[in-house]
Amino acid sequence: MFSLQTMFGKGDKFYGLLEASARAAHQSSQALVVMLRARGRDLSLEEFKLARQREKEITRKIGEELVNTFVTALEREDIEALANSLYKIPKTVEKFAERYALVAPLLTEEVDFASRAVMLEKACEVIVQMVIQLRTNMRMDAMKPLNDRLQQIENEADRMILELYKGLYADADMRQYFVRKDLFEIIEKAIDRCRDVGNTVYQIVLKNT
Numbered sequence: 001m002f003s004l005q006t007m008f009g010k011g012d013k014f015y016g017l018l019e020a021s022a023r024a025a026h027q028s029s030q031a032l033v034v035m036l037r038a039r040g041r042d043l044s045l046e047e048f049k050l051a052r053q054r055e056k057e058i059t060r061k062i063g064e065e066l067v068n069t070f071v072t073a074l075e076r077e078d079i080e081a082l083a084n085s086l087y088k089i090p091k092t093v094e095k096f097a098e099r100y101a102l103v104a105p106l107l108t109e110e111v112d113f114a115s116r117a118v119m120l121e122k123a124c125e126v127i128v129q130m131v132i133q134l135r136t137n138m139r140m141d142a143m144k145p146l147n148d149r150l151q152q153i154e155n156e157a158d159r160m161i162l163e164l165y166k167g168l169y170a171d172a173d174m175r176q177y178f179v180r181k182d183l184f185e186i187i188e189k190a191i192d193r194c195r196d197v198g199n200t201v202y203q204i205v206l207k208n209t
Contacts, residue, residue: 012073015135017062021086022131022197024054026124028090029190032097033121036114043101048094055090059083074134078204082131085197089124092190099186103179111180116187119157123194126150130201143205150198157191 028051035043062083066076100113130146161184 013065014062014073014079017058017065018079018082018086018131018134021055021058021083022128024051024058025086025089026121026128027051028093029117029121029124032093032117033114035097036117043104045094045097045101048090048097051090052094055087059087074204078200082197082200082204085193085200089190089193089197092186092193096183096186096190100183103183106179107176113183113187116157116160119153119160120187120191120194123150123153123191126153127194127197130198134201134204138205138208140205140209143202147198147202150195154191154195157188161188
């Protein structure tokens with residue numbers, strides 16, 4: 001017999017897909033840390049392509065399931081918004097990796113992008129925890145510390161980016177200026193994407209508690 005329990009059970013699969021999406025974003029940030037710590041010795045883009053492909057496939061699967069599922073665990077527009085926000089993280093990280101691989105030989109002095117990538121990785125770790133909480137513990141008292149932590153990471157990343165810009169403006173070599181500025185802005189955008197995901201999760205919890 002078809003029951004409400006069966007219907008909601010089918011809707012519950014979205015939690016698993018969203019969690020897999022968050023982990024794919026985290027994996028892309030981990031790959032970036034490895035790449036930047038290698039200091040130009042390993043510029044393979046394979047891990048970034050795989051992470052984005054996984055994210056793209058998960059996003060496609062979520063779209064299909066939204067069409068085929070009558071009852072969803074969360075509101076449909078919330079699932080779509082969260083899935084789209086998560087997809088943008090590995091997409092932005094891959095863009096940075098591609099650009100870095102192209103311009104790394106042009107950088108005449110060492111620029112500490114790795115510490116910024118670590119901040120991105122930390123933000124993605126929080127994102128994974130927040131998305132898991134949607135299934136296991138959708139309560140504001142559990143979500144708020146994670147959201148606060150994400151805000152703290154973003155603030156620290158912004159401070160570090162400003163420090164990079166100070167050195168950037170002192171560089172008289174315009175080619176170096178534009179190369180580094182482009183990379184700074186992309187990695188900053190990746191961290192902002194994490195903030196977007198956090199805001200979406202936080203709003204979902206607000207609506208459901």
